[in-house]
Amino acid sequence: MDTIDEQTIQQFETIIEGILTSGYGIADDFLTGSDVAALADQLHQRKTAGQFRAAGIGNQQLTVQTAIRGDEILWLDSTTATSAESAFLNRIDTFIAYVNRTCYLGLCEFECHYALYPTGTFYKRHLDQFRTDSRRKLSVICYLNTYWKEADGGQLVLYLPANEQRSEQPITINPTGGRLVCFESARLEHEVLPATRERLSITGWLKTA
């Protein structure tokens, strides 16, 4: 496989260590400021071109229920990806290869979509794994919001399950541009709180065969 620079290895290790010890991992500078700007710009261009659709519920994406989730999405496709999108997909591929070398999860596929949450929209508490399909192993979210402030809302809340030591523990994370959050799709329920401004991200899943 390609050689990875030391800084990238440190970042990947931080994410994996977080997942193993706390159930979730965060890397604050997974994307640089210019990556974030390029992807946010690309997202807006595709939105203007009418490529986004209201997100659905369940693996057929059939029912749109804005009382559950109000985001609009567009699946990324490597065959039509622009250079900014290809660079993102390549970085995730490098991460997958690293996770497979160190954690033996047997990840082999990645699917991801842009998500645009218009002001005031949200995604109620849910689990990312479908009842009929257990291939989604890790959920990955990368935020594309510049200058996000606490007061803008739109936080991701992860609900760490209760164990012998403690009751359920909610963890609140700001959708700050460049930040990546990763957690086990079958284990952590989570929700997106309403925001006072448009909220942008790429959400994806690392899957087994």
Ligand SMILES: O=C(O)CCC(=O)C(=O)O
């Ligand atoms: O954008 C986020 O912070 C989480 C999105 C999410 O939970 C999902 O798309 O399944």
Ligand SMILES: [Fe+2]
């Ligand atoms: Fe989710």
